[in-house]
Amino acid sequence: MKLTRHMPKLPMFALLALLLVTPWLASEGRAQQPPTLPPQSDAPKPDGQSDDDEEAPVITLGTELLQLYVIVTDKDGRPVRNLKKEDFLLRENGKPQDIAFFSFVAPGATGAAPVSVAPNLPDSQPSSATVEGRYFALVVDDLHIAPGNFLPLKAALSKFVEKTLVEGDHLLILSTSGTLGFLQQMTDDKRVMRAAIERLAPRPQDTLQGNVGFGFSMTPYEAVLVERSDRQTIQFLIEQYIRAFPGTPPMMAESAVRSTARIIAQQTEYLTTATLETVRSAALALGNYPGRKTLLLATDGFLNDEFARNGRFRMQRALDAAARAGVTVYSIHSAGLEGPAGFDASQPGRFDPTGIAQSLASQGQQARQDAFRELAASTGGLTFVNTNDLSASFDKATADATTYYSLAYYPDKKADGKFHSIEVKLNLPGKFTIRTQQGFFAPSEKALQKAAEKKKKQDAKLTPEAIATREVKSALGAPVPPRDIKVKLASNFVSNGLETTFSTAFAMKDIAFRDANGKKVNTVTTVFAVFDLSGKTMVAEEERISLNFLPERLALAQTGWGSQTKSLKLAPGLYNVRFAVYDPLADHRGAVSQWIDVPDLSKAGLALSDIIFLRSVKASDAKSDKSQPGLGSGLPPGFVPANQALRQYKAEENLAFLITAHNVPKAKPTAGKSNLAFQIQIFRGKEAIYVSPLQRTQYPPSSDGTLTYASQVPLEGLEPGQYLLKLVAYEESTKKTAVQARSFTIDSPER
Template sequence: MRKLAPVLLISLSLTAQQADSPATFKTTTNLVIVDVFVRGKGGKAVENLKKEDFTVLENGKPQQIGIFDFQRIEAAAPAATVQPRPTVTAARANAITADAPGKVKYRDKRLLVLFFDFSSMQPQEQIRAQQAALKFLTEQMTPADLVAIMTLASGVQVAQDFTDDRDRLTEVIKSFRIGDSSELSIEADTGDADSAEYTGAAFAADETEFNIFNTDRKLIALETAVRMLSALPEKKALVYFSSGIPKTGVENHSQLESAINAAIRANVSFYPVDARGLVALAPGGDASKAAPRGTAVFTGQAITKQKTKFNDQQETLFTLAEDTGGKALLDNNDLSAGIQQAQEDLDSYYVIGYYPAETATDGRYRRIQVSVSKQYQAQLEYRPGYYAAKEFGKFTSSDKEKQLQEALLLGDPVTDLPLALEINYFRLVRDRFFVPVAVKIPGSEISTARRGGADTTEFDFIGQVLDLRGRIAANVRDTIRVRLGEGDAAQLGSRNIQYDTGFTLTPGQYRLKFLARENQSGKMGTFETGFTVPNINVEQSGLRVSSVVWSGQREPVSAAIGSGANQKLLVNHPLVSEGQKLVPSITRTLSKKQSLYVYFEIYDPAQKPETKKPLVLASVTFYRRGIKAFESNPVQLTSLSKDRTGTLPVQFQVPLARLQPGRYTCQVNVIDEAAKKFEFLRGPLVVLP
């Protein structure tokens, strides 16, 4: 696989430098730095090239090279028996330190970061990762190597800054607490009635409310790590020990792209290592899981889903490596080989910098082409482009609108403003579904301005739904101004803003890309995910039901952000009743002081011959660690909706005061007495004190 060297876009300018002094850059203008690996026929680095031997093009236009430097990294054999005396000792062990801004701190050194994601590994996998790192330090580390250590448990921590002190690095790695945060590696039970675990085991969750059901947490951690490393202009390789990044719930593909683009800008290549090694999947799961429910284990459906889940976990690791110029080590029991791969890839390279003629801060992609004189017959490896910076403060009104429109098309998602998103579906008529979308923004990320004696903030929202052929199926564009009272403004840091919109779609598979911008600071956030509107009209063994909305709040329609201002959206809105709107709990985190509201719909229920009415029984059960904690009294439903033909609304209100704080699996039990059919609908819930 061709290895690509990253590009670093920073605000720098060249200063005079002596032949033996490290390259130094000072901040004045945009400088693009390209690391270029030049190899001859034998694969060895071509040295002694001059600036005049290189040609650099950006978007097809020649660029004048302003910086030229060669980083000579010796490929000496590792000294396993006689360890050299350390020459680089970290000034601070708990932070990545750099010299003066823009100064190359580690000249002619290979920078390796060992990143241990404890939140994704079981204890036995943590042990394997630890042993692989110790093997590298004692047997494979060379005098040219500098190693830093980072960990992810409840948050990203720098355990050791770059150093070649093997004793110090060994001490840090041996100090790991095996089993730390391993409970976070357990994936959520998705509630699949055919193949999910029977026990309703606890789901993998973040410790913060906003990200509790979002696997973006691991990608955000990687992005945080590369931002820490961005202060160093040298090339870095981050070896990511993990057991895969699962795809559970609603994936935000924008966060994956954002982490990759941040790595490119920070001059970092990812080298993921699957700490599970070579795995043989037992049909139906091994002894670490409960037996699956239903018949899927006998039909082969269970092992198919099991293999698909495993492949999805590895696919994300492969994407991180492929798109940043690294390599992924998968299905290999020698985990230290992943570190060796990064070590081998980081050989000597040229640092080329230029000031682009195109200075527009429009966020567009800039394509880079680098070549050398044909006489050298060399192969060049480098990152083929970068995304220009974006500046909101200088935008006019038309610029701001253009930015929103182009953001849907740009390949560089913006994640400065965190978003969580929930999509539901409800049948309107036989071939049309209403798809409400709820977007949640943490109040701590929002800036306000004082207008008319009150704090206000303004949001722009834009979204686009595409079908499988890439055609636009629906879109939304909205500007909302939020006026906050004194109490609301004071508590904004611990509260959230929720926006609601919706689309009318036919059954099928779609992709939603949604973008929000807070107009005081210009922060933007992108959320991109696929979703399916099922064709529930076909014959099926179970009941025809909508998605389930879990909520902890009802509010007046006039207080809703988004849908409250759009009266057309409220016509036949399933979540609106008697002037009150049910607010979906996107993170499904509620307090004991609240009540849990559950809403869903049953379509075309059978009717009892004697009454010509449906007869449906429904209840809600709460499970904790596989044990029933509470079950509501069953309710009897016999009345169809007056507004929509063949629709039976089902809603519960369950006080949470009797539940102990903790994590639960909620199960809605539905029995159609007339049709002799049943359905079990499940979802996770966290109850706070």
């Protein structure tokens, strides 16, 4: 493969014109899933791949199919890798179940721990081994983390983001208080992760702990026991109250103890509900993604009184959400290494010759761990307690998820409102440890009908337009965007003096149509919004798009994409860009969220704009293309803008592009050429499949220090799949470099 001729330098007005035009329906897109890497390749996703890039096709699990992620380790704790479908026995409520789907998932990009081979089985990896992307949710229980524990926790979280997460990993950070606000969303952008971690802060201790009155104290665990009418605890607290307030009659003291306990217990229940509901919400959000998902829960511990009115129900809701979404919970005790219970220097001493206070403190310490231990054990995860090395805990939790088996089966369809237990065993000799979800909570038929009737009544009061607005805004604001409809988004920054342009696209194959007046029609609703880092809305535009096709043209239309272009003048800074679409006929939604950084070029050195992709056409086609108005004469002959959101090429085409360099020094040119040189690099995964020599640009920079470079590379001979184009600019006089990259796709021949 060789580098073809360089295109002439383009004036800035032509570049602007290029950015502002994109056809409404880009019919070169196809309805099928974009091609993935060939089966024999285990290359990871390219560097810089964003949320809008494609994934390998996976089994989509609905309400009738339940997927389990099973970790099998030997007696030494090493993962066992060479098991087959017939080696597993699966039961629901004791009844054997048929395994409908089975696969082995190999270690990802971070490498694997040592693996073990089951005895009497060949030492070979199953042919069904696959590599899947990694999706994490980090729930920071700031409602239950002591202020003194935040500093080491934030240090561990920062290390986890910088060292443990690799290219292509996605992370959703949530706080149980909800104070992260706008930053609580799934992202692969480490700048956003850092901002979320930095915003984490201790919360006021809303639960009454320590001193309640002068010389009298009651812990949340003691309050819970009082609510259960535990006589020993009540009597102990009565004695402590009378000691603090001499002369108080026992009956009055007991009344004071019970009223105080009720307040503390209610506040404890409120905070526990917030924690478990955040875990549940995180699990449900992760359910939008394929493969195994990992939820990391950082907490000092919390009390979940299952004897209270909703205690067991709260836990079951969280566990059921995790089971149905394929989420494994790893609980990390952020309190670190705890001393013996009852020796808390921050609490006033108690007169306790009987040792009851010491016993209650020890029980309370264990009770605060019971709930987060159950979350991990019931979902097949692990718990890490009594260690000050929180970074190691996060690393071990991540490593534990590298080798596992994926089993899916059709569960009993009884909507009985009961908990259905799941048991997985091996039909093999030897000692193994098996971890997976322990079951799920089936909804009751009555509850399902009630929810459906409630929604029906609510919708009856709204117009179709109002329902569409509600649904598309819900999709836009979801921490993890819904994916019923495939959507794409790309930003194109040129300079601070020009508007940043955004290209959006949604797959027409995912849109339903109905018959009306001899045509196939639908009206979809879209929302495009841009927010700054504080969550302030810079722009929010809702549109209703009428689609209508002749029946004989529908199949062709559904091979394409609905495309739009938006422009907005943005000051330097970090912005969140979102696009969502709602199809009322199928009641389907699609959304995408992306972070962009608008640099301050006045303070930057050598910098590059975004890469603008082009595609070649015949001169006659370009002239007759009525959907491309406003193209300046500076556009290279025979080239038109590609769809910037899709960035799709055929194998027989040339990859064409242009880019603008800023703040190029006006040094004396060498050999009549500019001192700015570009190198083109094309990657597939981590492998560089094409690297050009450095090529000096033919012209010096403009008076404002800008220089636009354009080129093309033939794609003939490259396999279909995802690629990364990386451009490296090198300025010889200052020895400065700048890099820009963007992924693109080569379609399969049949597409």
